[in-house]
Amino acid sequence: MTDGPAVRNDLVLSRASWLLWGIPMALGAFAILWPFARPFLLTAAFMWAGFACVVNAKRCGRFHCHITGPLYLGLGLVSALIGLGVLNIDWRWIGVVFALGTGIAYLPEFAGWQYVRHGSDK
Numbered sequence: 001m002t003d004g005p006a007v008r009n010d011l012v013l014s015r016a017s018w019l020l021w022g023i024p025m026a027l028g029a030f031a032i033l034w035p036f037a038r039p040f041l042l043t044a045a046f047m048w049a050g051f052a053c054v055v056n057a058k059r060c061g062r063f064h065c066h067i068t069g070p071l072y073l074g075l076g077l078v079s080a081l082i083g084l085g086v087l088n089i090d091w092r093w094i095g096v097v098f099a100l101g102t103g104i105a106y107l108p109e110f111a112g113w114q115y116v117r118h119g120s121d122k
Contacts, residue, residue, distance in 0.1 A: 007115075009060040050073035061116040063108050064108075071105070
């Protein structure tokens with residue numbers, strides 16, 4: 001799919017993508033370097049990126065956003081619970097779930113399935 005409503009509405013392809021996903025990536029990098037702030041930084045990063053993915057999935061049907069949106073929101077919640085002391089999970093597991101989940105979410109796109117058809121796109 002090279003044109004159409006999905007491509008035109010895809011935030012991943014917009015200039016705003018650096019704000020929507022670049023800032024959370026920077027927060028994640030700071031979280032690795034600044035363990036004291038890790039719970040706050042990862043919670044903010046995952047919630048921000050997850051919300052952006054959910055919005056993008058709704059706007060254009062980007063396949064990976066249907067997976068990464070809920071995944072990142074869930075990781076944001078888990079990060080908050082770790083920070084609050086409710087959960088006792090090693091931060092490395094958050095990284096493993098993030099990396100594996102994101103990688104799996106992109107697999108169909110590498111096979112050429114970038115968008116899920118919306119009812120109005122048929």
